[in-house]
Amino acid sequence: MTRDELRALALEALGGIAPEADLGALRDKVALRDQLDLDSMDFLNFLVAVHERTGVEIPEADYGKLATLDQLVAYLAHETGAD
């Protein structure tokens, strides 16, 4: 998967968690949880959805590295070998 595909897939997963959000206005370098008012349950559900779409198993210890869309895409690109 390319980075663009990974980003699109992350947005799709976010759409399921925050259906009312304007994902087009999402900034790539600002924390997702702040922009979308995600609580820890939302964030867990988001990562589960990302896992279902990519197969990437994200250890709990890595959650802190996934605060922004940029970070998430970079992480997924690394794990899926897209880099």
Place this chain on the structure above:
Amino acid sequence: MADFLMPSLGADMDRGTILHWHKQPGERIERGELVVLVDTDKAEIEVESWSAGWLDEVLVREGETVPVGTAIARIRTAEAEKPAVPASPLPAPPAQATRPAPAAPTPVRVVPTAAPRRHASPLARRLATDLGVDLAALIGTGPEGAITREDVDRAAARPAAAAPAAARPTAAPPTVARADKQASMRSAIAAAMERAHREIPQYYLATRVDLSRALAWLAEQNVSRPLAKRVLPVALFLKAVGKAALEVPELNGFWRDGGFVPGEGVQVGVIVSLRQGGILAPALHDVPRMSVSELFAEFRDLVARARAGKLRSSDVAGGTITVTSLGDQGVETVYGLIMPPQVALVGFGRISEQPFAEHGLLGVKPVVEITLTADHRASDGHRGGRFLAAVARLLQEPESL
């Protein structure tokens, strides 16, 4: 033969509208199976059957509104020869069903439709998905502008090109309906909280708890779990509250008719905030008996269904004590109001690193502030303090939770 009654799905509900019968006359009904979808004006709730049998006759048709307690169907029970126990819908026990509902509504009862989507019954939504109909382009003809399955059927029957053009210019009514739902959600919360503030002499206690051990234990458990099975700290909070409620039973139950009525078992109500605003308080049943991971799975499912507007009659009933956790929104301390007729609410703040002194040593620890709001008619500060101490102690022994 037994009458299936319009259930009371909350203190605020005095009538209900039949939105959809899932069963037709002659069909078999299993215990716990969904029988009918009811709108309580502000809420859609799936009503489950308390007993097994066959649906004999539908007495109230879809779209009709009747008072709570009205027979809406007749059920031929499995043991037809026995004089029938009234087939009261889950979960209202007969004693409660006949009790006149207190006047004030509580937020527990309010199940909004899944705004910001259009107000549409779950059936209409499923049908719309199946038929490829865009709900946003429909005008609802149901109660309060709700989109019904007939509306979806009609739209599906129209020539594809004509449908959006015909529908879009007049898309206003459903928006109004959604605003109405939001307004009634607000007024239901207002009524319950006014009642709490007016009627309940509440006292407030707080304690700080070092979560080092609990979080380390949880992290260790989560390492071996796949993502979807990982447990969040809130599960430990819920379990600790459930067990502490067994130790200090005066905080677990209701204040009714001038006296304390202990809860049967510990059903922990959880405040779920909705993205479009408002709160719900569905309950987790038999919390002390569940393992932490079972409890979290139930909690996760309950939150998801509450947010999607898919609660069932058994979900909204029976909370004996309530937990609110505003943790992630960044506050340290939550001072909540009790959900009447309950007598206690437990609040959890955000887990944050704080200086924490213990055994003459100062360290930086992950700390949570836990508050108790309790009804002074039912308990005194001493017992309330015992309760909070029990929660704190249980969180120090996570492996025993």
